[in-house]
Amino acid sequence: MSENIIQIEHLNKSFGDVKAVSDLSIRVKEGELYAFLGVNGAGKSTTISIICGQLSKDSGKVIVSGRNIDDGMQDVTRALGVVFQNSALDMALNVRENLETRAALYGIKGEAFRKRLEELAEILDFKDILSRTVGKLSGGQRRRIDIARALLHKPRILILDEPTTGLDPQTRRLLWDVTEKLRRSEKMTVFLTTHYMEEAADADYVVILDSGKISAEGTPLELKNKYTGDFITLYGVTKQELDKIGLPMETVRDGVRIAVPNTAAATELIVRYPELFKDYEITKGKMDDVFLAVTGKKLVGGNEK
Amino acid sequence: MTGLGNLIKRNCKLFFKDKGMFFTSLITPLILLVLYATFLANVYKDSFMSALPEGFVDTENIIDKTVAGQLFSSLLAVCCITVAFCSNMLMVQDKVNGVRKDLTVTPVKGSVLALSYYISTAFSTLIVCFGAAAACFIYIANIGWYLSAEDVLLILGDIFLLVMFGTALSSIVNLFLTSQGQISAVGTVVSAGYGFICGAYMPISQFGEGLRKVLSFLPGTYGTSLLKNHAMRGVFAEMADAGFPEEIVEAIKDSVDCNLYFSDSRVDLGDMYLVLIAADVVLIGIFILIGQIKSRSVSR
Structure with a gap:
């Protein structure tokens, strides 16, 4: 039986009168591809921000890699690699400078950095653009660097916050190939938020969020059997x-x-x-049918219809 | 302190690569140069010349040096603060463009991140200000060198203290800024306003009594005065050697803010240092305190 690498119990978070996350409880098993599905504003990114220590919670318990985030984020962050919705790299610096600065934050320097950079440049195919300024890269190239940055310290959990929005099919394929390989070879857990049904359909476990609450959860097959x-x-x-x-x-x-x-x-x-x-x-039935049956909403580009 | 060195390197690189930020920080010094080149230098010169009795040798040269010292010290006093503010804007830009999230989702402590912004801002500002000081020294050499080695060292020390002051002040202000609009607003206000309140565009002695009183509570005023004292000490010595009456020299010192008064009593140089150093320590303390309170409220 795999251990729970992320465990959230009764999580609540409000912004003024808006309840962004309401009594959310989830368990993510080590090595699985766990998908959070929901329209914009469903509470996906808020939950991720709390897991990463970017946002305080109102109540509830969050345990990541065996550590309660209330006891400090230092060990938790070592276990996390995050690909944010929008690239969070320094646009004025080149690829190597960006990755070097970020790697140093995990204590990866000198020869260790050079070795890791080589590995990542190989699997994500960005050897040719190491000295290019990040601001001048295409969306797909920049996404590859975002992923490399998240993988620099070999995290146990890779959080992907709507990682493929606006990406070309080739980069999308590369992203899934790389994460799949790492899941198999390093037992890395992938925590994905998405509004693409086909991505959720490939997950081991899917949670459908609506207005900060879980509307449905299960494996894609269970959800399809139950709701369509x-x-x-x-x-x-x-x-x-x-x-x-x-x-x-x-x-x-x-x-x-x-x-x-x-x-x-x-x-x-x-x-x-x-x-x-x-x-x-x-x-x-497809995940679109599940989503429609569960929430009464259709998902088009992250917005409800 | 994992990553501190790399963060400092990153911050400095970004400041010097961002030409907009870099040139914005030089707006006030440039305005000052234009003002002096167009009319301010002549206004000062005429004013000093008219105050001098007839019959002194080489008066014009001494007055030229006085005006040069006034320009030199005003320019550096402004630079130390405006460059620090602009350089430290990276702290806010990182919040605005989301880079801050990427830096804080690492094992690096918030205090290390804050320290990296402080050190890199101080470092970048010192580079620019020492560069400006070098240009000013060349200018002084052209007019006629009158500074001693001690003056030069003291001027560099004043720059250091003022840069620490500007960095600490901007660090506190920036903790509360969260948008591009706020960055622009603060940048504009500081760039345009600091030249006035530190007495760079016009000496504080020329302001009304009420405003003078208010400005006497600002630590930056004493930093500017320290710079003026050290940049012009040599000229005042030359005035004394040339036989200028002491009252005239003192009057010129009053008019260019070398003499500052707090509640009608003159503040000596030692007290000016004390005020500036104390302000540096207090502001850094406030910055650390607010930073800790803010990071605690997020992690809770």
Whole structure:
């Protein structure tokens, strides 16, 4: 059984009359990819800021890597690597200067720094831009440096606060490849906040936050099973031919999609109408459907619709 | 103290790389230079010349040196404060652009971070001010050298104390600033206003009694006066050698703020040092105290 690397109990935080986080309790297991899903203002970044010691909490208990943050942040911060929503590097300094300054804050200097820089430049592919000024880098290049900065001290927990917003697909892929590799090789925990459903779908555990409270939680499969049904997409048949099934359906490209409560119901239909099921596929509901079912909101670019 | 050296290096690099910040800090000294070049020097010269009785040898040269000493000391007095304020703006900029979060999510203590801002501001300001002092010494040499080695050392010491004062004061002010607008506002007010309140644009002796009284409570006033005393001591000695009546010399000293009065009694140089050093210590103490209170309120 993996230990809880982050444990939050009854966390509360308000800004004036606005309750940003309300009685939040979560447990993140070591080595897992844990996703916080929610619209802007759901309380994701507030929770992260409290975990990182950037923001005081009103009440509750936060334990990170076995240490209560109330007992001081020094040991906690050694365990954390954070990729902020917006790059927090010095735009006027070059890549090497930025990473050198930050590494020194963890006591990584001289040969140890050079070695670590080489490793990171290799896996994140930024060898060619080491002497470029950070302010002049493209969004994708800058993101790679942000990730390198977060990984400088080999943290046990990597916090990614909406890391892929506005990124090109190539950098997005690189980010996930690197974090996946580190999770496997170093048992690093990844704590992700996102409003991209496809990213949440790849997580080991998902928490859906709405107005500072947990609306739903579980593995993506559990959430899909609980909050959405299955979909059967049939090809080579018309909507009229499927009318006898008597279930709601919609026309999609090259076929018709029927919503069923679960996989057992899909099997029952196939057995009952084998003549219709010549070319078909059964898929689980998507995280978008889960999010919509749980919160009644659709997520478009982090904003609710 | 992990990372202190690298943080200081980072802060200094950012100050000198940010040309906007660097040149903003030089606005007041530049205004002062323009004022002197266009009319202030002539105003002073005419005023001093008219106060002198006829019949002294080489009067014009001595008065030129007096005006040069006045410009030199005013310029340095202003530089020490405005450059410190602008250099220390990095402390606020780091908050505004989010870099501060990245620095505080490390094992580095808040006190080390605060110390890095203080030391780097003091260091950058000293570099600029010593550079300005070197330029002023060259200017004095052109007019006619009158400073002793002791004067030069004392001037450098005054610059050091004033820079410490400016750094501590700006550190306290910056603790409360959180936006780009506030940075601009404070930068503008300090750059434009400090030249007046330290008596650089116009000697404090020319102000009304009420304002003079208020300014006598500001420690920076004594720092400026120390600089003026050391920058012009040689000229006053030359005046005495040339046989200028003591009353005239004292009157000139009064008019250029070399003599300062607190509740009608003259403040001697030792007391000026005491005021400035005490102000440095008190301001640094306040900075540390507020910093600790603020960091405690976040970690709670």
